[in-house]
Amino acid sequence: MTQWSSIDFDIGSYLLKSLFPRFVEPVPNVTVTVGRDALLACVVEDLRGYKVAWVRVDTQTILSIHHNIITQNARISLSYNDHRSWYLHIKNVQEVDRGWYMCQVNTDPMRSRKGYLQVVVPPMIIDNMTSTDMVVREGTNVTMVCRATGYPEPYVMWRREDGQEFNCNGESVNVVDGENLTISKVSRLHMGAYLCIASNGVPPSISKRVVLMVQCELLNTLKHKVAKLEIGLEIAADKVPQTILPSHLAF
CATH class of the missing domain: 2.60.40.10 (Immunoglobulins)
Structure with a gap:
């Protein structure tokens, strides 16, 4: 019966892991002002025949698989470089775009990394x-x-x-x-x-x-006094007897 040492297991585990793609770095968090464009990057090495997908985490919406855009959102597009760097583009970012985005590879079990898109809005009165x-x-x-x-x-x-x-x-x-x-x-x-x-x-x-x-x-008091004075003068004027001049002196 063949016996396996711990070294053999370590080597086997290493070889098994080396057969799978690996993420070079985390998907970075991105902050964008509303109305601007956003770019999310995912870098994977040794992809081989596996495929990369972008997923909106909070809604579990598949945005892209490999070279294909799945979402109906016309503001979203995809670019890639040598099957190593995968970029998710979001044009004219809106507040509804705020949230987590996952880059995943269809290994078994699935491997993934996620980054947060923060959308900021300038103040408005x-x-x-x-x-x-x-x-x-x-x-x-x-x-x-x-x-x-x-x-x-x-x-x-x-x-x-x-x-x-x-x-x-x-x-x-x-x-x-x-x-x-x-x-x-x-x-x-x-x-x-x-x-x-x-x-x-x-x-x-x-x-x-x-x-x-x-x-x-x-000022309000003065206005009130002036108003009272004007009223008083009008009343006094009404009480002044009017003199009727002879016709030959009338104007």
Whole structure:
């Protein structure tokens, strides 16, 4: 009976492994801005008669097998180099493309590597959910709102356009973090243009200008007094007796 040593098994295992293709490197993770093109690379050595396939992991969708595109997505194409490097191309990347992609070889058992496609979106201010120029009475409270979208979620801040500090609820500040800027007991010193700025590390950052006008209490009082004075003069004028001039003196 033939006996096999551990060395024989190691050699046999090595020879068996050498018969199979091997991945030279992992499928690298890729980050792409929405609307740009993405390229995923898979490098395999000793492919021999085996075939490479690209698969969308989260949906288990087969995108390509060997030289053939399987998916109906017209934005996806394939290229290869000497049956060693296999490239998956995605044109005009959209947010729905975000996820894991697998490069697999039809060995038994199957061998595979996967990489993640991250799709980032620059910030955008949602106009119909963001404040516009406003006029408020002095001494009242005001809240300016700025809503933004993007991926990753944008950081939103408020500041004056002229860069000056302003009193925000008893504290002198240059910047207020967050989507809402609330000012209690607005005064004339708060009048001016404010900028809502949204950023998430994906250029470009974006801003919106909101002008705050404050109706001064003194001005309102003066307007009220002038109005009362005008009404009083009109009443007094009505009470002045009218003199009828002789016809030869009339104009």
